[in-house]
Amino acid sequence: MTDKHDLTPLWEVFIRPRNGLHHRHVGSLHAADSALALQSARDVYTRRGEGNSIWVVRSSDIAASDPSFAEPNFEPADDKIYRHPTFYDIPDEVGHM
Amino acid sequence: MAAAVASAEDAVLRAILEIADDGLILGHRLSEWCGHAPMLEEELALANMGLDLLGQARALYAHAGALEGKGRTEDDFAFLRRERDYVNCLLVERDNRDFAHTMLRQLYFAAFMQPFWHATVQTSSDETLRGIAAKADKEMSYHLRHSGEWVIRMGDGTEESAARMADAVNELHRYTGELFMVSPARQQAIAAGLLPDPESLRDEWDETIATVFRAAKLELPEIRTMQKGGRDGIHGEDMGHLLAELQFMQRAYPGQTW
Amino acid sequence: MYSQGLIGADSSTTESEEFLKAFQARVDREEKIEPNDPMPEGYRRTLVRQIGQHAHSEIVGMLPEGNWITRAPSLRRKIALLAKVQDEGGHGLYLYSAAETLGVSREQMTEELLSGKAKYSSIFNYPTPTWADIGAIGWLVDGAAIMNQIPLCRCSYGPYARAMIRVCKEESFHQRQGYEIMMTLAKGSEEQKEMAQDALNRWWWPSLMMFGPSDSESTNSDQSMMWKIKRFSNDELRQKFITATVPQAEYLGLTIPDPDLRWNEKTQAYDHGEIDWAEFKAVIKGDGQMNRDRLRARNKAWDEGAWVREAALAHARKRADMKPIAQEAAE
Numbered sequence: 113m114t115d116k117h118d119l120t121p122l123w124e125v126f127i128r129p130r131n132g133l134h135h136r137h138v139g140s141l142h143a144a145d146s147a148l149a150l151q152s153a154r155d156v157y158t159r160r161g162e163g164n165s166i167w168v169v170r171s172s173d174i175a176a177s178d179p180s181f182a183e184p185n186f187e188p189a190d191d192k193i194y195r196h197p198t199f200y201d202i203p204d205e206v207g208h209m
Numbered sequence: 210m211a212a213a214v215a216s217a218e219d220a221v222l223r224a225i226l227e228i229a230d231d232g233l234i235l236g237h238r239l240s241e242w243c244g245h246a247p248m249l250e251e252e253l254a255l256a257n258m259g260l261d262l263l264g265q266a267r268a269l270y271a272h273a274g275a276l277e278g279k280g281r282t283e284d285d286f287a288f289l290r291r292e293r294d295y296v297n298c299l300l301v302e303r304d305n306r307d308f309a310h311t312m313l314r315q316l317y318f319a320a321f322m323q324p325f326w327h328a329t330v331q332t333s334s335d336e337t338l339r340g341i342a343a344k345a346d347k348e349m350s351y352h353l354r355h356s357g358e359w360v361i362r363m364g365d366g367t368e369e370s371a372a373r374m375a376d377a378v379n380e381l382h383r384y385t386g387e388l389f390m391v392s393p394a395r396q397q398a399i400a401a402g403l404l405p406d407p408e409s410l411r412d413e414w415d416e417t418i419a420t421v422f423r424a425a426k427l428e429l430p431e432i433r434t435m436q437k438g439g440r441d442g443i444h445g446e447d448m449g450h451l452l453a454e455l456q457f458m459q460r461a462y463p464g465q466t467w
Numbered sequence: 468m469y470s471q472g473l474i475g476a477d478s479s480t481t482e483s484e485e486f487l488k489a490f491q492a493r494v495d496r497e498e499k500i501e502p503n504d505p506m507p508e509g510y511r512r513t514l515v516r517q518i519g520q521h522a523h524s525e526i527v528g529m530l531p532e533g534n535w536i537t538r539a540p541s542l543r544r545k546i547a548l549l550a551k552v553q554d555e556g557g558h559g560l561y562l563y564s565a566a567e568t569l570g571v572s573r574e575q576m577t578e579e580l581l582s583g584k585a586k587y588s589s590i591f592n593y594p595t596p597t598w599a600d601i602g603a604i605g606w607l608v609d610g611a612a613i614m615n616q617i618p619l620c621r622c623s624y625g626p627y628a629r630a631m632i633r634v635c636k637e638e639s640f641h642q643r644q645g646y647e648i649m650m651t652l653a654k655g656s657e658e659q660k661e662m663a664q665d666a667l668n669r670w671w672w673p674s675l676m677m678f679g680p681s682d683s684e685s686t687n688s689d690q691s692m693m694w695k696i697k698r699f700s701n702d703e704l705r706q707k708f709i710t711a712t713v714p715q716a717e718y719l720g721l722t723i724p725d726p727d728l729r730w731n732e733k734t735q736a737y738d739h740g741e742i743d744w745a746e747f748k749a750v751i752k753g754d755g756q757m758n759r760d761r762l763r764a765r766n767k768a769w770d771e772g773a774w775v776r777e778a779a780l781a782h783a784r785k786r787a788d789m790k791p792i793a794q795e796a797a798e
Contacts, residue, residue: 140564144779152250179503244533247772256553308775366778458540467540
């Protein structure tokens with residue numbers, strides 16, 4: 113078996129399809145360093161003109177929220193309907209607001 | 210062959226075939242890696258570079274055929290000539306050997322062709338060539354960066370990789386002189402303002418290679434005699450085997466459409 | 468390209484009944500399962516095995532077609548084939564990445580392939596002696612793969628489904644590439660027609676085998692369906708493939724090598740002759756014509772690449788503070 117020390121690190125790849133849009137996660141790849149990771153990301157994930165900018169982040173550098181804490185994290189937002197415009201009654205005569 | 214160059218048209222055709230053949234043969238070599246690369250990510254990179262070069266060759270053959278006006282197609286040029294009529298430089302036909310040889314060959318070639326295409330975009334009197342060059346300039350910039358990064362990593366990596374890189378330099382450097390040699394046909398194309406004079410690109414090439422070698426901890430070898438012959442159709446012995454594969458279908462089933 | 472081969476679900480598990488029920492309810496609601504979500508160990512193991520086999524199939528699948536890249540008969544065909552085989556490498560990469568979200572490394576999966584422990588699609592253990600094989604593989608093998616892969620885009624495991632969406636989008640040209648080659652041969656000289664028919668004769672039955680054993684023989688298939696890893700049974704997919712392919716063969720003027728093949732008005736499907744399952748089992752077990760050559764080629768590439776991978780890591784360690792050349796990361 114390969115020694116853990118000898119494993120080529122995993123990187124997460126983010127591509128911006130065009131200016132004005134966010135970088136979006138598209139997948140991952142292995143590379144020894146960030147320069148090679150960027151080049152591989154270009155070769156692997158932009159073969160069909162998928163983007164004009166690439167970010168790579170070491171997978172081990174990503175901190176993720178705990179799925180078992182998803183309910184306390186995210187459900188409290190569900191009933192805060194006053195954050196949404198439809199919560200407020202404005203007569204049609206006022207026009208678009 | 211050189212002595213057979215009779216007219217300015219023939220000279221231009223032949224000069225274009227020189228660079229077209231470079232693309233075809235190096236593209237072919239890179240395609241030999243497919244399925245056998247050292248890591249999956251490099252499968253994609255090697256194929257991308259091969260596709261770029263084969264694409265350049267197709268555009269150049271099509272242009273050569275149009276200039277010649279005898280109805281020869283890209284495939285006629287690529288598949289239906291004798292070995293002595295291919296005029297690629299020797300560097301591009303050298304065998305893949307290992308990843309060190311392959312990446313160094315790519316670096317040497319791209320460090321020449323990127324400035325070559327760049328100058329063609331700016332100075333060529335031929336609109337079609339300027340169009341091909343504009344695209345090829347960007348493609349070769351990437352090849353240069355990719356191969357340069359790998360040469361640095363292998364040169365300054367492990368003891369084994371450093372030895373393999375040094376071996377590749379020792380083996381391949383003597384084929385780089387031919388990049389700058391000007392055949393009589395090429396001389397006419399340069400004089401007609403179609404293609405840049407390679408001599409004007411020498412400083413940039415020297416500097417690129419010196420920069421990469423410094424980072425890679427590689428030394429420039431002393432070369433007693435630069436090898437040449439490819440532009441006169443005198444190829445190494447591997448070339449016949451390469452062509453036997455490349456032309457296999459044409460030889461086994463002459464005159465068919467595929 | 469891919470086949471579902473012999474993949475069955477691994478339903479052995481140590482989780483509580485309550486946990487399994489809650490998980491099944493999520494799957495039944497068509498909620499996607501994501502990497503860090505709690506999941507039954509059997510679900511995880513089944514996915515690791517299936518995605519791993521799928522990835523290996525893409526990688527080994529590069530070899531039979533790669534055999535013709537340097538001999539392709541025109542520049543147009545050469546470029547299309549190189550791009551297609553390259554795509555297969557890319558698809559292997561996406562799939563290994565999807566499997567890695569389940570806590571298994573690409574190195575581990577690679578070692579299982581190289582040692583012969585992991586399986587891959589049996590179709591790639593047949594040789595490609597003629598150019599027509601490149602046409603037949605694109606048409607039939609990629610055609611069969613598409614039947615399999617489209618439902619996988621809706622697989623319950625998020626990373627696998629997302630990888631498959633990308634794969635299916637990219638593969639849309641693969642089958643057309645193959646069929647175009649077959650069309651050219653079928654319209655060509657007598658010799659070319661014979662070459663096309665010969666390739667169809669050799670690839671037809673192995674293509675049907677790609678869908679895996681008959682439903683009555685397929686073990687643990689039900690569990691995969693329950694977990695929505697799999698959406699259709701082997702026989703359903705095989706039948707869909709035959710229905711789609713028969714008219715394509717007729718258009719080419721080629722004969723499908725099955726004297727028992729005929730349309731059944733009652734079932735609204737084609738009846739077909741008996742598949743040689745003994746051959747299928749032999750090839751899966753390693754006794755196909757090319758099994759050893761395929762594994763030898765993969766081992767050689769991996770072994771000969773070791774010093775390159777080590778060099779890149781050694782260089783990275785020397786320059787741990789190396790900054791990327793590109794500027795994007797600074798945005």
